Amino acid sequence: MGDTIKTDVLIIGAGPCGLFAVFELGLLDMKVHLVDILDKIGGQCAELYPEKPIYDIPAIPLVTGQGLTDALLEQIKPFHPTFHLNEMVETIEKIGDPLFRVTTDAGQVFETKVVVISAGGGSFQPKRPPVPGIEAYEGTSVFYAVRKMEQFRDKDLLIVGGGDSALDWTLNLHPVARRVTLLHRRDDFRAAPHSVEQMRKLVAAGQMDLRIGQVTVLEGEGGRLTGAVIKGNDNESVRIDCNTILPFFGLTMKLGPVANWGVTLENNLIPVETASFETNVPGIFAIGDINTYPGKLKLILSGFHEGALMAQKAYHYVYPDKRLVFQYTTSSSNLQKKLGVN
Numbered sequence: 001m002g003d004t005i006k007t008d009v010l011i012i013g014a015g016p017c018g019l020f021a022v023f024e025l026g027l028l029d030m031k032v033h034l035v036d037i038l039d040k041i042g043g044q045c046a047e048l049y050p051e052k053p054i055y056d057i058p059a060i061p062l063v064t065g066q067g068l069t070d071a072l073l074e075q076i077k078p079f080h081p082t083f084h085l086n087e088m089v090e091t092i093e094k095i096g097d098p099l100f101r102v103t104t105d106a107g108q109v110f111e112t113k114v115v116v117i118s119a120g121g122g123s124f125q126p127k128r129p130p131v132p133g134i135e136a137y138e139g140t141s142v143f144y145a146v147r148k149m150e151q152f153r154d155k156d157l158l159i160v161g162g163g164d165s166a167l168d169w170t171l172n173l174h175p176v177a178r179r180v181t182l183l184h185r186r187d188d189f190r191a192a193p194h195s196v197e198q199m200r201k202l203v204a205a206g207q208m209d210l211r212i213g214q215v216t217v218l219e220g221e222g223g224r225l226t227g228a229v230i231k232g233n234d235n236e237s238v239r240i241d242c243n244t245i246l247p248f249f250g251l252t253m254k255l256g257p258v259a260n261w262g263v264t265l266e267n268n269l270i271p272v273e274t275a276s277f278e279t280n281v282p283g284i285f286a287i288g289d290i291n292t293y294p295g296k297l298k299l300i301l302s303g304f305h306e307g308a309l310m311a312q313k314a315y316h317y318v319y320p321d322k323r324l325v326f327q328y329t330t331s332s333s334n335l336q337k338k339l340g341v342n
């Protein structure tokens with residue numbers, strides 16, 4: 001790896017909250033590098049639900065996960081952030097007041113005045129259902145995320161789970177797939193009631209199938225699935241034709257190295273104060289899904305707000321001798337110049 005990179009701020013995690021933080025930091029003249037384990041930018045939005053609509057981004061009635069990521073990238077373009085993808089931050093050492101040495105698993109070293117942890121749930125991994133031999137079908141017939149809906153066109157889909165992901169993908173893929181079967185271990189769903197209602201309407205109209213039970217056997221060869229045996233709660237087993245299974249059993253939040261960074265943890269989350277979202281270590285902030293405080297909501301809009309307040313405090317570490325003047329983008333020609341619009 002190359003020489004040590006010196007920067008004002010290092011952001012760990014290029015999810016939506018890390019991306020918007022670049023904007024807020026950029027308006028205040030702070031130079032940013034971002035590191036992400038994934039090979040793509042956008043965190044959960046890009047990795048788990050790129051084509052799924054989001055309805056609660058303020059003033060944007062509907063945007064997909066990928067659409068939001070693209071819009072954030074467009075918004076932060078004037079600040080030229082540098083991304084280091086496919087790299088995991090492993091260690092953070094305090095070497096000044098505040099100054100940190102941050103190292104990735106690729107051997108890249110950063111020296112940064114401020115660290116912003118926007119690592120979501122850490123390196124998130126889908127939970128594997130307890131079906132013997134499922135590994136042999138992963139990536140060919142069993143998928144834990146939907147990257148491209150077209151991939152499932154005309155497939156016989158078995159979607160497994162009872163939460164929002166299972167129900168949302170049932171409804172979204174129903175027009176694309178040849179046939180969708182939803183399987184859940186009981187006839188009671190954790191998903192949004194509206195989604196459950198829509199699913200039940202499709203079942204009543206004969207447009208999809210709902211089964212209650214669990215997959216016990218997978219049938220197929222060379223990673224190509226041909227069917228699955230489902231054991232019902234009455235212990236009766238039935239075989240159904242299917243060539244693709246999408247299990248949505250939630251994610252295991254594998255925190256990874258965050259636990260060794262010297263910040264206090266509480267149930268695998270980082271407690272922060274709510275004036276600036278700083279951790280117990282001065283100069284290390286935590287925003288987005290990774291932090292916790294009274295009333296925390298794991299929503300993208302919360303992370304946007306947290307990024308704005310974080311930048312105000314980070315400024316004082318990066319420019320200890322300067323006074324920070326609050327300005328609106330609407331009326332400040334100085335901010336507009338930074339945005340390249342004036």
Ligand SMILES: Cc1cc2nc3c(=O)[nH]c(=O)nc-3n(C[C@H](O)[C@H](O)[C@H](O)COP(=O)(O)OP(=O)(O)OC[C@H]3O[C@@H](n4cnc5c(N)ncnc54)[C@H](O)[C@@H]3O)c2cc1C
Nearest residue numbers: 013015016017036037043044089119120122288289299300
């Ligand atoms: C199916 C689904 C639907 C959702 N719908 C909505 C919705 O409608 N509205 C809404 O507001 N929210 C929604 N959410 C939640 C929303 O996606 C999260 O709140 C948001 O992604 C959190 O953003 P973040 O930037 O904090 O973290 P993330 O998006 O989780 O990104 C964190 C990034 O950090 C990286 N990372 C972790 N550890 C390291 C490390 N050590 N080194 C380098 N990189 C690291 C990860 O690879 C990841 O890319 C939904 C979530 C899911 C799963």
